[in-house]
Amino acid sequence: MTTKLELNNVGKIFNTKSGDVQALKNIYLSIEPGEFLSVVGPSGCGKSTIMRIIAGLEKPSSGEVVINETPLKKIAEGSAVVFQKDVLLAWRTILENVLFPLEVKGITWFHRENHQTNRSKALELLESVGLKGFEDKYPHELSGGMRQRVSICRALIQDPKLLLMDEPFGALDALTREQMMYDLLKLSNKFGFTTVFITHSIEEAIFLSDKVVVMSGRPGTILKEIPIRLNRPRNAQARRQPAFDEHVQEVRTIFKSQGILAEA
């Protein structure tokens, strides 16, 4: 079963040398199993902090995260995270990088009975993102987009029930970014995991998501949660539907009303 996720009145205050920084305030979220939720908001509004709190990497100062009806205490079990910057290990081949989380978890891929299964699974994942034939290369031999695809494979090898993505395409050029969206849609359809996706791109959020959460500037609060009226499965056509533009305008209007976006 994939993950149901709730944030109940989550707040976060960072105590710094120069005083307290309130990063998040009164965050309520509810994400159904298999749902794809994106969070958009201005820089510094607490998007990454939300993600780290959901992953269990950061503790909320108030409120709670509930996963499958159980309050989160440590690391979110069954979750995998993809960051903006790929964190591949330079001295390992692409295949070894994809298999790395299984080693860390103690599922020894070199263990005879697991080796073949995990290796086949890793190769299949690499093939599904267009990286067939790159398994024996090293990270420095791949482009930024290819490395980020490897990062996604490395998350998916863990068979996550909850995929957390923090600006995963933020460092990529526009064309690669578009292709990565299509790849992610395909993978999300195939595996059905619950997804929390952090982005600065309004269009990306709308195209990918079932729900888009629009945040205010710091302290980050939720200004609006927008259910996306685009059918699935989605392809490039979805961006030509009137509902797509309507949603884009809806989000832009919210940002303009907050002074986050000013048109020339």
Ligand SMILES: Nc1ncnc2c1ncn2[C@@H]1O[C@H](COP(=O)(O)OP(=O)(O)OP(=O)(O)O)[C@@H](O)[C@H]1O
């Ligand atoms: N460990 C920390 N200690 C102190 N302040 C922090 C810490 N982490 C984040 N902050 C502050 O909390 C606020 C939210 O940061 P966060 O990284 O979550 O924002 P963001 O929306 O992801 O930003 P961006 O879009 O620029 O990546 C910022 O003001 C940041 O300076």
